[in-house]
Amino acid sequence: MQNHCGKCSQKSKQENHDDPDEEYAEGTRYPDGSVKLRNPHIELMDQDILYHLALGSGSHDLVEMFRDVKFVCMGGTPRRMEMFAYYIMKEIGYKLPTGTTLMDISQYSYRYSMFKVGPVLSISHGMGTPSIGILLHETIKLMYHSKAKDPIFFRLGTCGGLGVEPGTVVISDDAIDGLGNHSYSVPILGKVVQRPCKFDKKLTRELKALADPEDPYETTLGTTMCADDFYEGQGRCDGAFCDYSEADKLEYLEGLMKSGVKNIEMESVPFAALTNHAGIKAAVICVALLNRLKGDQVCTPKEVLNEYQLRPQILVARYIKKYLQTKGRLSSFEGHGSICVKSPRRFKLVQQESQTFE
Structure with a gap:
């Protein structure tokens, strides 16, 4: 009788993956490394319409369109991701x-924009927890339907810094909500379900190591606070309502900073929790547009802000290039993100459904 240790079993399950050292949540991968959903209902459906992306498993050949995707990069606005x-x-x-x-690719949804460049998918996620939550559900399902293997997700964003200079790049190594919880709380069937916020530590370290000493700005690690609101939820004094003083605000922000929080934005908690729940490696990289200890409004000239927003993109591009060079896949791409229709009738129905405004 042969004895099999857990490590051997894990290695066997992962031997076809791009990176055999990766670990995944139980039940989130098929033997070939493709994404397995933690939802048994999807496999029983005649077709799965990704409503907010204007795509469908019955209308589009998702395998042909997206099977080669390795990197999913998300950011707030359609223009930025284009x-x-x-x-x-x-x-x-x-x-x-x-x-x-x-x-x-998602032009008929009028909600999100999606562009494909070889193994890279660039998608806008809108602003706030609900918007990115919807996108993550459908993008994770897209990876499942397309049989993409071991995709890596990045969020590229802007934020308010805490004790860091404007233009500083912050890589999130943890995420908390506005109450300091390290989890994403979702009311499901009348009960609150909490899913832990976890980033891939190895990926975070690799991104930090790619910061060039000659970069004219700092790249740092830190905890990110994810707020549900832009104004009062982030302690701003310039909203339509404010029932606290400037001194109250500063005391709160300084307390956050002392606890290790480096920046504040509005998407990191669902991003960390849902990618972790799906067993997907993920990281959040944001650039601080201001130091919140010195003010609430962004007064930096537009051309400077445009340069700031490139900084997370530069870091992620370094990672992608290094990965593809290591795998010998740089410049060896086929296709150009065109629409592959499987069923013209269903394709038309998906378009019509996605274009329907309530």
């Missing part, structure tokens, strides 16, 4: 076929 798509295209040497251009 610019990132063009930026990463240049960085990895991706060439579009003659006569073609990047297209917004």
Whole structure:
């Protein structure tokens, strides 16, 4: 009789993965490394409509369109993620076929924008917890339907810094909500379910190591506070309502800083919790537009802010390039993110459903 230790069993399960050292939540991977959903109902459905992406498992050939995706990069606005798509295209040497251009794959949803550059998917997630939560559900399902193997998710964003200079890049190594909880609380069927916020520690370290000493700005690790509101939820004194003093605000912010919080934004908690629950490696990289200890409003010139917003993109591009070079996949891409229709009738129905405004 042979004895099999847990490590051997884990290695066997992961032997076909890109990185055999990766660990995944139980039940989130098939033997070939493709994403397995923690929802038995999806496999029983005739088709799964990704309503807010204007895609469907019955209408589109999602395997043909997205099977090669390795990196899913999310950011707030459609414009920012379109610019990132063009930026990463240049960085990895991706060439579009003659006569073609990047297209917004989710243009018919009028909610999110999606651009594909070889193994990189660039998607806008909107603002706040509900918006990014919806997108994460559908993007994780997209990875499942497309049979993408071991995808890595990044959120590229802006934030308010705590005790850091404007332009500082903050890599989140932890995330808390406005009450200091290290979990994402979701009311489900009348009960609050808490899912822990966890980032991949190895990925976080690798990103920090890619910060160049010659960069004209600091890159640091820290806890990120995720607020449910831009004004009072972040202790601002410039909203339509404010029932606290400037001194109260500063006392609160200084307390956060002393506990290790480096920045405040509005998406890190659901991003960390849902990617962790799906067994997906993920990281949040934000640039501070201001030091909240010195004010509430962003008064930096637009051209400077535009340069700031490139900084998280530069760091993630370094990671993607290094990964592809290590795997020998740099510049070896096929396809250009075109729409592959499987069922014209269902394709039309998905478009019509996604275009319906309530």
